[in-house]
Amino acid sequence: MSEVKTAIVTGSSSGIGLGIAEGFAAKGMNIVMNGIEPSEQIEPLRKNLQDTHGVDAIYIEANIMKPDGVRLLMSTAEDAFGRIDVLVNNAGIQYVAPVEEFPEDKWEAIIALNLSAAFHTTRAVVPGMKARGWGRIINIASAHGLVASPFKSAYVSAKHGLVGLTKTVALEVAEHGITVNAICPGYVWTPLVEKQIPDTAAARGITEEEVKRDVLLAAQPTKEFVSVEHMAALANFLCSSEASSITGASLPVDGGWVAQ
Ligand code: NAD
Numbered sequence: 001m002s003e004v005k006t007a008i009v010t011g012s013s014s015g016i017g018l019g020i021a022e023g024f025a026a027k028g029m030n031i032v033m034n035g036i037e038p039s040e041q042i043e044p045l046r047k048n049l050q051d052t053h054g055v056d057a058i059y060i061e062a063n064i065m066k067p068d069g070v071r072l073l074m075s076t077a078e079d080a081f082g083r084i085d086v087l088v089n090n091a092g093i094q095y096v097a098p099v100e101e102f103p104e105d106k107w108e109a110i111i112a113l114n115l116s117a118a119f120h121t122t123r124a125v126v127p128g129m130k131a132r133g134w135g136r137i138i139n140i141a142s143a144h145g146l147v148a149s150p151f152k153s154a155y156v157s158a159k160h161g162l163v164g165l166t167k168t169v170a171l172e173v174a175e176h177g178i179t180v181n182a183i184c185p186g187y188v189w190t191p192l193v194e195k196q197i198p199d200t201a202a203a204r205g206i207t208e209e210e211v212k213r214d215v216l217l218a219a220q221p222t223k224e225f226v227s228v229e230h231m232a233a234l235a236n237f238l239c240s241s242e243a244s245s246i247t248g249a250s251l252p253v254d255g256g257w258v259a260q
Contacts, residue, residue, distance in 0.1 A: 004055075005239075006081040008032040010064055010073070010121065011091025013042045015190035016140060016231050020088055023232025024239070025053035029086065032077040033059040056081070064091055065112040070120040083132065084125045086239055089118035089162070090140040099153045107154045114158035115165070122169055126178070135178035136239045139166050140231075143186045143257045145250060149219075159184075163250045170248030179247035181238055186254030187216050189225035222255030 007024045011017040013035030021031050033046055042059045050057040058080050062073040077084060092114045095106040118139055129135025144152060145159035163182050170180040187193065193216065200211045217223050234253060237243055252258050 004028060004030060005085040006030045006032065006077075006083055007086035007088065007239075008034065008073070008077050008084050008121075008125075009088040009090055010034045010117065012088075013037050013045065013059070015192060016185070016188055016228055017088070017090040018045065019228030019232045020090065020138075020140075020235045021057075022049060022053075023229070023236050024086065025049050025055050025057065027236055027239075028053070028055060029239075030055050030081055031057040032073075032081070032084070033057060034062055034064065034073055034091070035059070036061065036063050064117040064121070065109060067116075067120050070117060070124065074121065074124040078128075083128060085129070085132070085134065086136045086138070087121055087125045088138045088140065088235060089121055091117060092140065092142075092158075094152070094155050096151045098151055102153055110154035111158050111161075114155065115161040118162055118165060122165070122180075126169070126173060129178045130173065130176045133177040135173070135176070137166075137169065137178065137180040138235055138238055139163075139180070139182040141166070141182040141184045141250065143184055143219075143252060143254045145182060145184050146252065146258045166250065167248045174247060177244075179238065179244060181246060181248070182250040183231065183234055183238075184250050184252045184254065184258070185226050185231060186220045186252075186257040187225050188231060189227055193225070217255075219257050219260070220255040221257070221260070224255055226253050226255065 007029045009017050009021045012021040012033040046059045060076050063069040141162045142159045144156045145163040148156045166182040201208045
């Protein structure tokens with residue numbers, strides 16, 4: 001990259017989003033972090049990103065489940081940096097229940113954050129990317145963007161929708177130097193996953209190792225969690241010039257999950 005790029009990563013106050021933000025900062029990109037936590041709470045992470053990598057990083061607290069939240073995020077980012085070169089739609093939530101019991105408000109919330117937010121952010125960044133003739137849009141879908149599991153109707157629907165949005169926008173912007181891809185992770189080792197393990201072990205009367213292998217990684221043939229660093233490495237590769245012919249793709253990073 002010849003000039004300093006700016007990347008916005010939604011839901012980057014923890015987990016995969018934070019890992020991708022760190023990976024981008026390590027490559028010299030300026031970073032717009034986002035999440036729903038108050039700025040004071042995220043300030044040490046933002047400062048660390050900025051100081052460690054010598055880039056500019058800002059954090060914007062914005063609930064992007066609502067179009068107003070997306071507008072706040074995008075306009076604050078644009079005011080700060082004047083350009084968005086890379087957009088990662090990462091913020092997402094999950095809820096698990098049989099379809100006939102699935103709460104309507106959970107359905108609406110999951111579709112709003114995991115799918116509609118990506119539509120709103122994408123339509124905001126495409127004009128600037130077209131004008132500059134370069135852009136990268138990366139949607140963090142899931143293995144559940146390609147295959148289903150029971151009791152996750154909203155999540156699986158939203159992630160399949162996100163894969164569809166990825167393909168459609170990729171076709172629309174293909175001649176403008178912009179690529180649009182989805183990364184489809186299996187289980188990724190994040191603080192959220194780590195925290196569930198003791199409770200699940202206690203609830204099922206099994207060891208923590210058994211929870212990892214037989215519960216969480218039941219569908220993941222490698223029996224290894226995906227690491228946040230692996231996610232960041234792929235996101236960085238998709239931003240490189242060598243990846244300019246990869247577009248409209250849904251790339252599984254899932255230890256073989258969707259090969260089954
Ligand atoms: P996480 O719970 O660690 O982080 C979620 C992030 O989203 C946080 O920064 C939070 O502030 C932000 N967020 C939540 N609600 C928001 C809202 N309304 N507006 C703006 N930001 C909001 O999540 P994670 O495990 O790192 O997952 C990140 C993405 O990866 C999600 O889309 C998830 O579906 C996907 N994914 C995760 C895994 C996994 O194993 N962790 C597997 C497949 C896909």
